[in-house]
């Protein structure tokens with residue numbers, strides 16, 4: 509049987525948390541599914557310890573996976589990551605950008621300009637540099653799929669996290685521009701908008717009490733798992749979504765549909 513990602517080369521920016529036996533992130537779960545599906549993988553991240561360990565485990569399991577240190581805010585790092593994928597495997601077909609920066613519990617008035625720039629740079633400068641760097645390689649390959657991980661915060665506001673919410677809404681709109689401009693090259697661009705999930709990104713703030721409180725705000729009554737969110741990423745990354753571009757896949761357990769208890 510042919511695997512779902514046979515002959516595909518994927519770059520996951522922010523996929524380092526793929527260490528088996530540890531809590532995995534969205535990109536980490538997606539990374540394993542891509543190699544298990546026959547794909548070849550490059551993980552680009554700034555967490556070198558986890559990234560190296562993840563690809564070592566994948567290689568020990570017989571899969572093709574490489575790690576490169578790359579900060580998504582650096583154009584040179586994106587170029588090096590794409591170069592690694594294309595020089596090793598000859599083409600690049602899939603790019604998933606998971607990298608993101610958490611916001612602080614500050615209001616619009618109390619947040620610093622540095623806080624604002626830090627969040628905006630990782631998410632919005634990162635996606636801009638990523639898309640413009642992978643596009644020529646995907647064009648050479650005859651097409652490709654780009655999946656940007658946004659958040660349900662693109663659709664709903666909180667008491668804090670202003671830069672985070674603005675950057676996530678910016679991402680969904682940017683994906684539409686990219687989908688329009690790259691559609692003629694058969695390059696699809698979509699976003700996934702996850703809801704609350706316990707991952708390495710949120711584990712420091714999601715204690716048991718917080719998880720219980722948040723669950724009450726979710727129509728489905730619980731938080732998501734990384735596996736559930738990865739399922740959406742993999743659908744958009746694969747050829748199963750060959751007619752889907754410029755779209756947002758909202759995976760929030762119903763949070764943004766609900767006004768809350770009345």
Ligand SMILES: NC(=O)c1ccc[n+]([C@@H]2O[C@H](COP(=O)([O-])OP(=O)(O)OC[C@H]3O[C@@H](n4cnc5c(N)ncnc54)[C@H](O)[C@@H]3O)[C@@H](O)[C@H]2O)c1
Nearest residue numbers: 522525533534554555579580607608659704705707708709
């Ligand atoms: N977990 C949630 O509840 C949730 C909900 C909605 C959206 N998100 C979004 O998902 C993404 C986080 O994914 P996750 O929750 O699976 O956690 P994760 O920790 O597995 O993924 C984030 C990865 O990004 C990497 N990273 C951070 N800054 C980077 C940079 N400048 N350059 C390259 N890599 C960088 C981290 O090292 C990490 O490996 C973020 O973009 C976050 O906003 C998470």
